[in-house]
Amino acid sequence: MKDKAGADGHFDDLETRSARARAAWLAQELPKQVALARSLPGYAEALEDVEPEKVTTREALAALPVLRKSRIGHAQAADAPFGGYTTRAAHEFAHVFQSPGPIYEPGGDAHDWWRMGRFLHACGIGPGDIVQNCFGYHLTPAGMIFESGARAVGAAVLPAGTGQTELQVRAAADVGTTAYAGTPDYLKAIIDKADEMGETLRIEKAAVGGGALFPSLRQFYAERGIACLQCYATADLGNIAYESAAQEGMIVDEHVVVEIVTPGTGDPVPDGEVGEVVVTTLNPDYPLIRFATGDLSAVLPGESPCGRTNMRIRGWMGRADQTTKIKGMFVRPEQVAALVARHDEIARARVVVTREGERDAMCVQVEAKGGEPAVFEASVAEVLKLRGAVEIVAPGSLPRDGIVIEDRRKYD
Numbered sequence: 001m002k003d004k005a006g007a008d009g010h011f012d013d014l015e016t017r018s019a020r021a022r023a024a025w026l027a028q029e030l031p032k033q034v035a036l037a038r039s040l041p042g043y044a045e046a047l048e049d050v051e052p053e054k055v056t057t058r059e060a061l062a063a064l065p066v067l068r069k070s071r072i073g074h075a076q077a078a079d080a081p082f083g084g085y086t087t088r089a090a091h092e093f094a095h096v097f098q099s100p101g102p103i104y105e106p107g108g109d110a111h112d113w114w115r116m117g118r119f120l121h122a123c124g125i126g127p128g129d130i131v132q133n134c135f136g137y138h139l140t141p142a143g144m145i146f147e148s149g150a151r152a153v154g155a156a157v158l159p160a161g162t163g164q165t166e167l168q169v170r171a172a173a174d175v176g177t178t179a180y181a182g183t184p185d186y187l188k189a190i191i192d193k194a195d196e197m198g199e200t201l202r203i204e205k206a207a208v209g210g211g212a213l214f215p216s217l218r219q220f221y222a223e224r225g226i227a228c229l230q231c232y233a234t235a236d237l238g239n240i241a242y243e244s245a246a247q248e249g250m251i252v253d254e255h256v257v258v259e260i261v262t263p264g265t266g267d268p269v270p271d272g273e274v275g276e277v278v279v280t281t282l283n284p285d286y287p288l289i290r291f292a293t294g295d296l297s298a299v300l301p302g303e304s305p306c307g308r309t310n311m312r313i314r315g316w317m318g319r320a321d322q323t324t325k326i327k328g329m330f331v332r333p334e335q336v337a338a339l340v341a342r343h344d345e346i347a348r349a350r351v352v353v354t355r356e357g358e359r360d361a362m363c364v365q366v367e368a369k370g371g372e373p374a375v376f377e378a379s380v381a382e383v384l385k386l387r388g389a390v391e392i393v394a395p396g397s398l399p400r401d402g403i404v405i406e407d408r409r410k411y412d
C-alpha cells in the first residue's frame with residue numbers, strides 16, 4: 001500500500017520525518033522483520049540465539065551476523081530456488097529471476113514492491129510521462145524493477161529492453177517518450193543515433209542506474225535539456241538509495257536500513273569513513289538481514305537541501321571485495337579482520353602488496369599502541385598463511401578509505 005502522499009511534493013510523508021519519528025518506527029518494524037527471518041530455514045543457524053524483540057535499534061541490529069551473497073548461493077544450490085530465505089514459495093511470487101552466478105531472486109507485483117517509485121518521483125516522472133525502459137527484461141530483474149516504479153508514479157512504459165538502437169530511436173520518436181530508464185551511457189547512444197537519423201526526441205528526464213554516471217555525461221544530458229539522476233539498487237534488494245534534484249549524495253530509501261562497515265567484518269565505521277554497504281530490507285516477502293552488498297560507500301553528514309531527512313551516502317565508491325593473490329595465495333579482507341581481532345593492541349591493519357624485483361612483497365601496517373613486531377609477524381604468517389613484514393604505525397594514521405588490502409603492483 002502506498003504511504004500517504006506528502007503535501008510538499010515529496011513521494012510521501014515518510015521522506016520528511018524527524019530522526020525521532022524514524023527511529024520510533026524502526027523500533028516497531030525491525031523486531032517483526034528479524035522474527036520473520038529467524039523463522040526461515042536459511043537463517044536457522046545464524047539467528048538461532050537472537051531475540052527479535054530486542055532488536056529495536058541500529059545498534060542492536062549491528063550485533064547480528066552479516067549475510068553474504070555467497071552464503072545465499074550455497075543455500076540455493078542445496079534448496080532451489082531461494083535457499084530458504086523467502087517467506088513464500090517460488091510459485092507464489094509474480095516472477096522468479098536469475099542473475100549471474102547463478103543466483104535466483106524473487107519478484108513481487110504488489111504496489112512498488114521494489115521501492116523504485118520514490119526514485120522516479122524524485123526524477124520528476126509521473127502521470128503524463130511515457131518511460132522508455134531500456135533495462136533488460138530477460139532473466140534479470142532490472143527491467144521489472146523500473147517498470148514497477150513507473151506504475152507506482154502513474155507513468156506509462158515503453159518496454160524497450162536493451163540494444164537495437166535504431167529501433168529505440170524510431171519508437172521514442174513515434175511514441176513520444178518523455179523519460180528514459182536505463183544505464184547512464186546508453187541514453188547517449190540513443191541520442192547520437194537520433195541525431196544521425198535526423199529525429200527529434202522529447203526525452204527530458206532520465207532515471208539511471210547499473211553503472212557510473214560521470215559528471216561529463218550528466219553535463220552532456222543537461223545541455224540537451226535532460227535532467228538525469230541516478231539510483232543505487234541491486235537485484236536482491238531493489239532500491240537502496242537515490243539522488244534528488246539537489247544532487248548532493250544519495251538519500252537512503254525509507255524501507256531499508258543501511259550500515260557502512262569495515263570490509264570483511266560487520267563492524268560499523270564512523271560516519272564519513274569509507275566501508276562496505278550492508279543493507280537490511282523491510283520487505284516481508286524477502287527479509288534480508290544485514291545483507292553485504294560488496295560495494296563501498298560512506299555516510300554524508302547532514303540532510304539533503306531538498307528537504308528529505310533520511311541518511312545520505314556518497315553513492316557507489318568501488319568494490320569491498322579486495323581479495324588479492326599474493327605469492328600465489330589469496331588474501332581476503334576477512335583474514336585481515338581476524339588478524340586485528342587476535343591482538344588487543346591492534347586497532348586497524350592494512351596489507352600493502354608491492355614488487356621487489358620479480359617477486360611479490362607483503363607488508364602489514366598495523367595501528368597499535370605497543371606490541372612486539374615479531375609476535376605480530378607470527379600471527380600474520382598463521383592467519384594470512386603468508387610471511388610478511390609488519391610495520392607498527394601510530395593510531396589514526398592509516399587512511400579511512402575502506403581499503404584493507406592495497407595492491408601497489410604495476411601490471412603495465
